[in-house]
Every structure is written in C-alpha cells, then in structure tokens.
Amino acid sequence: MAMTLTEKILARASGSATVSVGQTVLVNVDVLMTHDVCGPGAIGVFYKEFSKSARVWDPDRVVIIPDHYIFTADEKSNRNVDTLREFANAQGIKYFYDVIDDAKGKWRFDPSGGPLQCRHGGRFAGVCHVALAENGHTRPGEVLVGTDSHTCTAGAFGEFATGIGNTDAAFVLGTGKILLRVPETMRFMLVGSLQPGVMAKDVILHMIGKIGCDGATYRAMEFAGEGVATLSMEDRMTIANMGVEAGAKNAIFPVDDKTLAYVEKHKLTGAETHYEVLAADADATCHSEHQVDLSAVVPVVARHPNPGSVSPVAGCADLKLDRAYIGSCTGGKFSDFEAFAAIVRGRKVAIETFGVPATPEIYRRLCSETIAGETLWDIMSDAGVQLTVNAGCAACLGGPGDTFGRMNRPLSCISTTNRNFPGRMGDIKGLVYLASPATVGASAIAGKFADPREYLQQPMTARRQQ
C-alpha cells in the first residue's frame, strides 16, 4: 500500500507493515524532549502514576533542555530548573542541558550585570528545538515527541515530531510508548526558489494565510517537490516549526543530501544513532495537494491577533510600530540573524529593537562570523539593537515580568517569533506582528513596516573569520 512519509514512519515505529488514516497505533518513541515549564509537571505525573521509585524507560532517550524561563529572578521558575536537575540526577539522564555546571547546585538567576553578562554554564544549550538539532537529537525516520507545540520543528529532518502535554509525556517516560492517531496528509509541492529578501518565514506565513490558522488541524503537512532542495536545513526548520500555527499535528520534509550532511555533522558521539531514512510514496493518498511557487512568495506579515491574518508587508504601511524583536526557535537561528544583520549593517534602528540568540552556539557564531569584515554581533550592536548573550525563549511567550525584551506596556511589535494571539509577548493589549528576520530588520531601520527588498545591501551572507 502506498504511504505518505508520516504513515511510513508511524508504521515502522508501531511495528506494522502498513498503517491507515484514522487508525490509532501504539508507537515506540525514539526521543522524548521536555523543558522547564512542562518538565516539572510531567515529572510530577510520572511519579504519581507509576510510583515514587519509578524509572524512565530509557534514560538515553530522554532529553531535557531548560530554555523557557531561565534568566528571570522568579523563584518558581528557578525552582523548576532545580526540579529538572534532581530528576536528571535520580534517573541518570545524560542529555540534560543544565543551566549551571554544578550537578549538585541550585539555579538562582543573578540579574546584576545586565543582559551582556553571561549567566549560564558550559552545558546550557538554549532553545530546545534548535538545541535538539545542534546536539544530534534529530534523526530521519524517527519519532520525537516533546512537551512543546513547536516540537514539529524537527520534521525538517524527515522524522515524525509532535508536541504533547505533560500527562502524555509522563506516560512516555514510563513506557516509551504513545498512542497516536494516524493523521491525513496535506501535501505541499514546492517549486522554484526564493527571491532575495524573501525568507522561509514568508513561505510558511504565506501557506498559513492561504489555509488559515486551523487549516491543517489534526493533519500532517508534508513538503515535497523540487523547491525543497533550494531550502537550507534552517529554512526547513522555520517552515516545519510553524506547522502547528496552521493546527498541524506534524510537518515533515523529505530527506536529502543536505539533511544527511547536517545530521552527520551534528551526530552524537558514543550514543545509539542508527536511523532509517524513509521516503514517501509518490502515489500515496493525501487529503489535498497544494502547489507553492517559492519564486512568487513576497515578504508578508501576520497581523494581530492570529498567525492566519497574513498580508503582504507592502499593505501594512498604515499600521504603527513601536518595537522590533528577533529571536526564538522560529526566528533566532544563525541564518535569521545573518539576514537581519545584512540589512541593519551601517544603519541605525529607528525603534527599540531587541535580539536574543536561540542558542549559545548561535551567540558564539554571531561573535565570530563577519559581514564586510565586521562581526554580526558588532553590526547589530552598532545599529542600536539591544542584545543579550543569554540565549533562550525570552520574550517570545512573554514570561515573567523581568524577561528580556518582554512587552510590559501595550506596544506594537514586529517580531520574528511564531505567535501573535492577544497577550503573547506580555501585555494583554500589546499587538504582535509576525514577519521574517529580513522584514523585521528593514522595519526596525524604517521605524515602520518596510519591505526588506528595498533595504538589501551587499554582501548578504556572513563569512567565517580567518
């Protein structure tokens, strides 16, 4: 029977020759990821439902990445990181990317020194969805579940990846299994390639604008076609990341040479890393097929109050802007900062602008890679962007009041992040506009919504310093 990529993976993981849409299957999980805001709850349910002395099914398949509420003096947030550490110690979990280096220590954030004072240790990995990939936990053909809706990001690597709640995560912790309904697949055929100044973020916002923010509910979004090869792995991560903003259960890309090169480069040492590359059957039955011409995509903005309210940036000239923000799993990767820095280089931001690298590794690259001889970090700093060296989710989801870049007043903010429902970045009356890093850069310089194609300057890519 012909199967989609999602069906192939769920068949493999459930030990079945085939699966069909609507069937509920018991799936073996390859990796469970959790973080500081959902981990403590999942751990609580795990001990309550199994027993106080329960053991996780496989400590090497549990990945714990504190990233949400880290650089805050909020006591409960600090406590939650300590809860993760106690659990990792008790269960012998190797892949715990702790904020501090002392396995017996307590995490207490010290805000003195400000955002340019590094407050984390050497194991800290930053935003989970980017950290998973950087640290070798995303592999083709596997099943990755995580207590975060943007877990679908890992579909970029040709695996089934989806977000789950704490109770489901507790069940996985104890059994290594999860009940999943096989979703229908919506296939998106990508053709052509992106114009300069247009980014992967524009592609996914364009699609969500077409199908609506519940247009893929309960379904898999599968990307295919010759256009896929033109997209970098970070581009694919951006697109898969926002599948959930259309309601999708998972979003998935085919595996090609770029995927394998990335996965090999970031391969875990000394761990079980066998994986099976699976491919969709061309004649598999899909819910629907959609053609997306990448060369026809233009810079777009998702207006308040949901990610489906998409219009070309050119049509937003009448809207006021107070702030710009670059960061998050969606828009805080290296290539996101590269596109942003190429535009703000040699210019000054006209509105307050905040930047948060997703991971310490990205921060390191921002300080070592250059455009026209200047590091990306210095370019942004010179342009007046307020930066922090402490990578994390930061203000993407508001967070505690002292979170870097949080909207503590009712402002209008253009952001490279993923959600713009009321109150998302803090103040309940704040307005969030989602756009690409290039559009956010151009708009920060203009002080109003601006088309990045009018702000392009050479060179557009970064180089490693010799």
Place this chain on the structure above:
Amino acid sequence: MSDIIRGKAFVVGDNIDTDQILPAEHLTLVSTDPEEYRELGKAAFSGLPSDYATRLVPNGEAPCEYAVVIAGRNFGCGSSREHAPIALGAAGIKAVVAESFARIFFRNCLATGELYPIESRDRLCEAISTGQEVEVDLDAEVLRLADGSRKFSLRPMGEARAVVAAGGLFEFARRTGLVSGK
C-alpha cells in the same frame, strides 16, 4: 463524572488560544502541587481581552459559577501547555463545547480527564449567552437550554468520552491493560 452536565455557560469566540486560557506567566505553576493547582484555577481565562466584560473567575474566586464553556472554532490553539485544560478544570469547568478544537488541547483534555471536549454541529457561541443555564447530555449527544426553549445536536465523542470518564489517560490505560495496575 455524570452523564449530564448542568450549569451556567461561559461563551467565547474563535481561535481562543492557550495564552488566553492561561497566560504564559502562570506556567511557573506545577499542577501536581495541590496549592499550585488551585492557583491555576484562579487564573483561568485571565488572558481574555478586556472586551470580555464578564470574567470567568472574578477576583480569583475559584471554583467559578460556570460549568460549561461554549466556543467557536479552533479552541485551545497555540501551545501544548497542559496547564490550559487543567486551569479550566480547576476553575470548575466540566465541558467545553466548541465548533472545533486544536489537536493538542483536545488531547490534553483526555489525558488529564479534567473536562470533556465536545464538538458542536452549530455555531453555539452566537446562539448562547454567558450566564445562560445549559445542560450537556452526553448520552443523547445534545446541549439543551435549561429553560427547555432550544436544543442543539453535538458530535459523537467516540472513544474520547471513555477516557475522560475514566479520569484521564492513566486510569483508562490501567482499565484497558495498556499499563499495569497501581
């Protein structure tokens, strides 16, 4: 849980995301701590915009006076935070009747057993007002206004009903032999 849920309705519109159900600043709370569970209930729907003049939990007095949430499309979209259905459950809500649900929220209702997520066939958020007394009849798959003036057909819950009725995923899994008894 009983097969008929009676009480006042609290009505919201389309695309009510998890930030509106439970703003992210409350994600520091851990629901398995009884005190923090109660705190979650007090914060339920505190992220609704100010044009919702009636608040679900005024002055932090949980449980609230409502039993059923009536919503439009795509209820519970956004984050995977299980804190969202738990907050509604801790506030005293027994069922959400919506035109459609976001996938993870729906699943979290089942996993926690906190409340029944039920799909309506009609757009009830425009037919019912906040404060009206309603009854949700799970067997008959209808929602009736308590004054008997109208009734609305609901979509069958299928297997999902048994999971919520059991009290959530773990109890359901024990009863069906998926995990061994405690």
